[in-house]
Amino acid sequence: MSNANSKAADAKPDVFQAISDPTRRSLLQLLVDQELPVTTLTGHFPMSRTAVSKHLRILADAGLVKERKVGRERRYRLEPEPLLELKRWLAYYDRYWDNRLLLLKQLVESDEDEP
Amino acid sequence: MSNANSKAADAKPDVFQAISDPTRRSLLQLLVDQELPVTTLTGHFPMSRTAVSKHLRILADAGLVKERKVGRERRYRLEPEPLLELKRWLAYYDRYWDNRLLLLKQLVESDEDEP
DNA sequence: TTGACATGAAACCAAAAGGTTTCGTATTAT
DNA sequence: ATAATACGAAACCTTTTGGTTTCATGTCAA
Numbered sequence: 001m002s003n004a005n006s007k008a009a010d011a012k013p014d015v016f017q018a019i020s021d022p023t024r025r026s027l028l029q030l031l032v033d034q035e036l037p038v039t040t041l042t043g044h045f046p047m048s049r050t051a052v053s054k055h056l057r058i059l060a061d062a063g064l065v066k067e068r069k070v071g072r073e074r075r076y077r078l079e080p081e082p083l084l085e086l087k088r089w090l091a092y093y094d095r096y097w098d099n100r101l102l103l104l105k106q107l108v109e110s111d112e113d114e115p
Numbered sequence: 116m117s118n119a120n121s122k123a124a125d126a127k128p129d130v131f132q133a134i135s136d137p138t139r140r141s142l143l144q145l146l147v148d149q150e151l152p153v154t155t156l157t158g159h160f161p162m163s164r165t166a167v168s169k170h171l172r173i174l175a176d177a178g179l180v181k182e183r184k185v186g187r188e189r190r191y192r193l194e195p196e197p198l199l200e201l202k203r204w205l206a207y208y209d210r211y212w213d214n215r216l217l218l219l220k221q222l223v224e225s226d227e228d229e230p
Numbered sequence: 231t232t233g234a235c236a237t238g239a240a241a242c243c244a245a246a247a248g249g250t251t252t253c254g255t256a257t258t259a260t
Numbered sequence: 261a262t263a264a265t266a267c268g269a270a271a272c273c274t275t276t277t278g279g280t281t282t283c284a285t286g287t288c289a290a
Contacts, residue, residue, distance in 0.1 A: 039236065054277095
């Protein structure tokens with residue numbers, strides 16, 4: 001069990017990769033509080049519907065959107081959960097916004113310079 | 116004034132793009148509290164020094180690392196400030212982790228379904 | 231039914247990305 | 261001086277990425 005035949009959402013090819021494209025970030029934005037079909041989404045971009053469809057596929061693979069069939073439409077909605085990974089990654093660097101640690105770091109550095 | 120001749124750090128080709136590559140994320144990690152030269156960094160990856168050098172260049176263009184010449188070495192250090200853009204972008208989706216808003220959203224949706 | 235709409239799959243293409251090897255140039259060590 | 265080290269630039273190659281056009285299928289409307 002638990003082999004490669006599970007279902008969809010098995011791919012998950014990296015949230016970082018998924019959000020690296022500006023078009024895809026805009027798509028997420030558009031879906032923030034609306035569930036929209038591909039054709040409507042396409043209206044916001046200077047590219048073909050098929051291209052948008054492929055971007056949505058990438059977002060879906062990363063778990064960032066889910067689709068729901070409604071009549072002949074396929075409505076996409078935002079699924080923000082995977083963004084938590086990003087959030088966690090970023091949190092690692094939070095200490096850098098902490099001034100006390102920054103000062104300590106600089107202090108240490110000033111001791112071990114000179115080649 | 117303010118044309119394309121300013122200086123370096125003018126490129127800034129997107130933090131999202133810069134951190135989309137796992138190697139580059141690892142590089143940032145390695146530089147968290149160390150200032151390191153290219154050769155040392157290369158030891159951590161299964162690729163040539165030149166490849167690592169190119170990754171560092173991309174990070175530098177995004178403002179995520181800065182270099183300092185020390186002898187014949189070129190020591191790289193983390194420059195986390197551009198990560199704030201990511202942080203801001205993510206913050207936009209913070210409301211999704213707020214359960215009250217999530218419930219409200221679902222309530223609204225249940226009213227406007229049926230095609 | 232018959233036609234229009236909504237959409238993904240497939241085949242294809244050009245450009246960008248991620249690597250490699252080779253070369254030139256500072257800088258340090260002998 | 262000479263050799264070794266540290267490194268980026270350039271040229272080149274292969275794979276991935278972002279697009280396009282064409283086609284097949286499912287669904288709704290007349």
